[in-house]
Amino acid sequence: MHDRTGWERTGPQAPVRIVHLGLGAFARAHLLWYTQRANEAGGAEQWGVAAFTGRSAAAAETLARQDGRYTLLVRSPEGDAATTVDALVAVHDGADGDAWREYLRRPEVGVVTLTVTEAGYRRTPNGTLDRHDPEVAGDVARLRSGGAAVTAPGRLVDGLRARRSAGTGPIAVVSLDNLPDNGRVVRGVTLDLAEAVDESLARWIDEHVAFVSTMVDRITPAAVESDRAVVRRLTGREDRSPVVTEPFTEWVLQGEFPAGRPRWEAAGARVVDDLEPYERRKLWLLNAGHSLLAYQGLARGLRTVAEAFADPGCRADLEALWSEAADVLPLDVEEATAALRSRFANARIEHRLEQIAQDGSQKLPVRILSVAQERAVAGLPVGRAGAGVLAAWIDHLAAVDPAVSDPAAAALAARLRGRGSSARAALVLHALAPDLAWSDVYARHVAERLAVRPPTPPPPPGGPARK
Structure with missing residues (x-):
């Protein structure tokens, strides 16, 4: 068993209602911080996040030892402030296709979020899915034969296919990457890949999945050993995966959430009609x-x-x-x-x-x-x-x-x-x-x-x- 001393949860764990792909520092400084603040603001529903790594399993293994909890170190010119983030309730290796599909089948899961960076959407210069990309072509073959996908568009298609089979209804997909109209980008590559696998699945996605565009902003440099030492001094705990960020944060969203969402507005997020x-x-x-x-x-x-x-x-x-x-x-x-x-x-x-x-x-x-x-x-x-x-x-x-x-x-x-x-x-x-x-x-x-x-x-x- 992993030693979780100092990281045990003292209260009930929120149920998984959000599934996230791309377990990097930015998602933990932004999405998870906003979600925790929304949970702390109260409401009928608490929203927990299950996150999957993009490539390496290392981040999931490290955070699992801490029960998904970690320290957010907010670094201003005046000093450092450390808070514990609890919204991450499950962490998984991105290669765990069975767990990914199982979450997407659940009716209480209403949102899928992504931070995979611009290159992760595997687009051609004109914005369509690059079907000549070897991993994209491999995903098409794997999904046709029932295998697990490896690219971000492929994983979305894999999970959404599982949701359609389970009959658990509509869902929202939200990109948190630095692309203009990122919801449209994700929708385009997802439908392109789905059409290559199963045209009926593409039609279902078009009818039942909302793709939300967002603008995200919070500078989040990679943590180094000296940051971990600061966390030890401020909290008295050994955190092997702290996140360092700035005080400033901004999140603006445009789109529908057919299966609900956290009250991110409680943490300062804005929902607008025109994101551009x-x-x-x-x-x-x-x-x-x-x-x-x-x-x-x-x-x-x-x-x-x-x-x-x-x-x-x-x-x-x-x-x-x-x-x-x-x-x-x-x-x-x-x-x-x-x-x-x-x-x-x-x-x-x-x-x-x-x-x-x-x-x-x-x-x-x-x-x-x-x-x-x-x-x-x-x-x-x-x-x-x-x-x-x-x-x-x-x-x-x-x-x-x-x-x-x-x-x-x-x-x-x-x-x-x-x-x-x-x-x-x-x-x-x-x-x-x-x-x-x-x-x-x-x-x-x-x-x-x-x-x-x-x-x-x-x-x-x-x-x-x-x-």
Whole structure:
């Protein structure tokens, strides 16, 4: 038996009503925190979460030793505050297909949530499911023969098929990833894969499953040994899986929940009719700012967001980037950018640039290039600051192993080697933003920054943290 000393629950455990895929730090700082706060606010129903790891079983094994409980360490400039999160009532290896299907069969389970990152949806550049992806093709074959899936879309299809067979009614699927209209994205890849397996299942999903779009925001760097030492000092317990996060958090949702949901509003979440303005504000200010600081900061030998934000050159480019986005944002940005300046300057949150820099080919189209596209539609100059971020990513791609840091860009990286600035700019625009490829002005802005940018040094020792 595992030693759970200090982690035993003193009250009744909430029943599992939410099933989550992707047991990372962000989900535990965001979804589980909101769910716990909703439970604490009272109500007729308590909502417990059963979570499955994305790939490795290690996170599930560690949390199982603590009965699913862990410490959330909220780190502000003034100090640290530690709270215990209890909403996670079951943890499983993501490969446990039997447990996944069993939960989805239950009528009391009303919500499935995901944090799998942009690359996890296995999409082609035009947004459809990549059926040529070997694991996607493998999932189709496995599901046709009754086997367990391994990709996120495949696991959704697997679980929803079990729910249809059990006759337990409608359910909501909620993405918590940094993609615009993420509910539509998840719906699209799920239906694409279901159609490849069983057209009648695809029709059932279309009629009985609600796909909810959300905007999520809470900076959550990977915890390190010194964080565990802080938790020991504050709580007197040994936590092998604490989560470090910032005080700020935001969650905005759009969509229906046919089988109910927690009262997340009790923790400050908002349910709106139009999510798009909130998505754009977050993607074009926070996420775009992170990408700029990551690629330009790493080029200067810096390691964290706070260090890059303190660099005068990075800061000037960041303010220019925010100005370009503000011109085409429907919401007022003054309050948001003021909050971001404070958040980025919080040196006690060691948000590592290596972590942010991963999978740039998946992130930059929605964080950077979409702003240029929107400016062009509005009749505005496409923007030099955004072009500078794209140039910084191109240089970064040449300095790292793309097979590790950005697998989707590995073939593109090979094509860029040995080419001049103008050719590299054109190739990247054709690959990531065909709508902008016609813009000689934007390509020239990118090439100009490539021509003057110093080479990016190798990344610091130690592997990048998973986001």
